[in-house]
Amino acid sequence: MNRKGKVFFKNNYAGIISEDESGYSFVYDEEYIANNFPPISLTLPLIDKNFFSKTMFPFFDGLIPEGWLLKIAQENWKLNPKDRIGLLLSVCKDCIGAVSVVPIEESDNE
Numbered sequence: 001m002n003r004k005g006k007v008f009f010k011n012n013y014a015g016i017i018s019e020d021e022s023g024y025s026f027v028y029d030e031e032y033i034a035n036n037f038p039p040i041s042l043t044l045p046l047i048d049k050n051f052f053s054k055t056m057f058p059f060f061d062g063l064i065p066e067g068w069l070l071k072i073a074q075e076n077w078k079l080n081p082k083d084r085i086g087l088l089l090s091v092c093k094d095c096i097g098a099v100s101v102v103p104i105e106e107s108d109n110e
Contacts, residue, residue, distance in 0.1 A: 004104040005089045009040050017101065019085040023054040040099050056084040063092045063099060
């Protein structure tokens with residue numbers, strides 16, 4: 001199963017985060033790089049490269065709420081706390097800060 005989300009930085013489309021059976025990847029959008037927008041994180045520099053990790057990138061993991069807010073999300077949406085991409089795609093559409101993540105449905109065109 002491959003799940004994806006569009007990543008936005010201050011309402012500018014920055015790139016795609018995805019998960020498949022081998023791990024997680026993030027790639028910046030070509031236009032985002034061409035416009036020389038800032039990187040979304042110092043750990044994900046603004047380069048034309050597919051970043052890959054076996055575990056959720058710490059930057060994106062940090063966007064997921066903790067404590068009572070995470071508990072409310074888990075109870076309301078029946079989310080598994082170990083499903084980090086599921087949590088990211090479910091609760092980070094309107095998170096605090098400059099970065100947001102919007103799920104990409106199978107039928108969406110990129």
